Amino acid sequence: MIRFDANYFDGKTSISRTVIFTLYGKKAEIRGVDTGFVFTVPLVDCEISPAIGNTPRLIRLPGGAMCEAVDLDAVAALEELKGEQKILRLVHFIEGRWKAALVSIAGIIIFAWFFVVFGIPAIAEKAAFAVSADILNEVSNQTLEVLENRFLKPSELDQSRIDKLRRDFEEVLADVCRDEQCRVEFRKSPVVGPNAFALPSGLIIVTDELVEASENERELIGILLHEAAHIKERHGLRGIIQNTGVFIMVSVFVGDVASITSIAASLPTLLAQAGYSREFEREADEYAVRYFHQKGWDTESYREILVRITEKMTRYPGDSLLSSHPITEERVEDILKLEEALAGG
């Protein structure tokens, strides 16, 4: 027989009454200790709210009344007998165990790692390639507008030099961009410095500063191939989708976006995003190296311009800690390794 003390609340007022809850077969008797009232209800109509930690148990009776009991074992036995809420009872059982907590931590790490490394990139790739060319053009035009207004000025290179470069570049692009409409524009940009960047529509912008920093045309072709790979693989779009995905995942984990925990959440988010962008850079480098190998060129010129650009970009003393030097070194090493592998194979 299950029997326990409880506090009874009728649901009409906040008066607390002490009662004894007794189970006779399939009926529960509620008997007041000092008020003398007594009634029975069928157990099936009682709703036992799921257990949490070691908190008092709440039993809702038909008709709106409620019993609050601190005899956790007795209520658990009652619950067992009633046989409902199997999943939440299992959850409560698991929540009480430290081993389960450790397994959960391991599970979260494995799942998060798997999702960040494989899940999100795979989804982003599918989504990015589903976007139509019209939308890509529109996005690119808007981005270009912003860039033109804020960072880019008309090129100050000699027209003859531009024409020559464009002819040579277009020859390479015709070779690699078969489905995409790749084209090159030249702009001066002291803010951006020696660099080139690709818009999803296929437009590659090369800065005057980059052309001036280059020592031969093959260096520039290396950079051009790198940018063409970003366009072909839709890295820009994939990057945005992936970063959004990580942000959503971390928000789910942390629970809320608006409080202190968002500070803690920003670090893993940044790390994952940096990882993605490095992966794209590596892919683009690989594309350039493979093209060089096909043509029978060695990658020295490409490696040299990468190093030179990085050196020219570090202008501020504070940058030395956060600069991309180690990343560039890693990239150069990867390029060498790939070149050797291609030569060997």
Added chain:
Amino acid sequence: MSREEPGFQDDKCSICGSEIDAHGSEERLCRKCEREVTGEANPDQDESVAGPYIADTRTYDIRFTGSAGEFFRIWIVNTFLTIITLGIYAAWAKVRNRQYFYRNTLLDGHVFDYTANPVAILKGNLIVGGGAVIYAMTEVFNPLYSAMVVLVFSLFIPFLVYKSLRFMSRNSVYRNVSFGFRGSLSDSYVTYLLYPFLIPFTLGLIMPYWAYAKKKYFFGNMQFGTTENKFRGKPGSFYAKYAQVSVFTVSVLILIGVVTFAGKSAISELFTGYTGVQNGMVLLFMFMFYMALFMFVTLIQQYIYAWMTNYCFIQSSLGSLSFQSTLKGKSLMWIRVTNVAAILFSLGLLIPWAQIRRTRYILENLKVVTDGNLDEFQAASRPEEGALGEASTDFFDLEIGL
């Protein structure tokens, strides 16, 4: 603190009168009443002495019995379940986490309860999640549209706040009596759309009034059962406090600015020629500067939070109940700063510990004072329970800081 109870007898529990077994001579309570009484009901006066003209007030402490270890296990298991179900379980996790806090909050020996239906919260999550996906997509395709999404969302916020407060209060239960929120949707639009919109046009001078209006919307519209909370707060108090804090903030920020500038130039002077050392010192100095700034901003935030919470509770009365809240800005700042550090260094694993710790501090500084008792509240009739229209739209429970 006296635990004298009227009608106390040696061999019986002083509350329910049942026999006491295996208790020491100091004990006067049976097991189930012991839990109720310890630290909660402290009669300021013995009732037998109280004459008809002397107000007989009792002060009830609010006790929080949550433990970090226990909550950690609940939190981590539920987080894991949320992740492997790709977020679907989040609604159940939210209800369990909330229930852990509510059911560990005791007033006069009885717990609070959170009765939200996880399925309702799941619907809310899906709608909010859908909005987030739309926002993310427009962000990718056209930043102009995403600005429009933000605009539309801000038009929607007062509605969400209104729904959320109704949902949260109706699902908060004490002694089987639900809380309720009777604020109107139009007041929500005035408070959460009109006032923030006016900020730039009033050069920010409306800020204290806005803070007041938000508190009035919450505290002035809360009810427990049929008993409505009366909020006596005045905008003038908010203006006075904000003015005081602003003067203090501006003077400290000027001080920090001067010290930083002086320090930076001193470092540059001292280490001229040693670029590496100089850069290192500048970085260290900047780090200390940001730490000082973070501590200071936290102090100001927490000081305002403490004052506002204390003020709003003190200016509230719920029937015969009044409240005392004794939060201190400095203590809250210390809790916040150490919580952030603990969360960062534990890679998030100390989030439950941080939540328990802050909740305990806030709740244990809240007291309920009454010259009547806690038995006198009538439950409100709940017609909306059957009304599908209400129930199907009331599923938002945003985290709105009180």
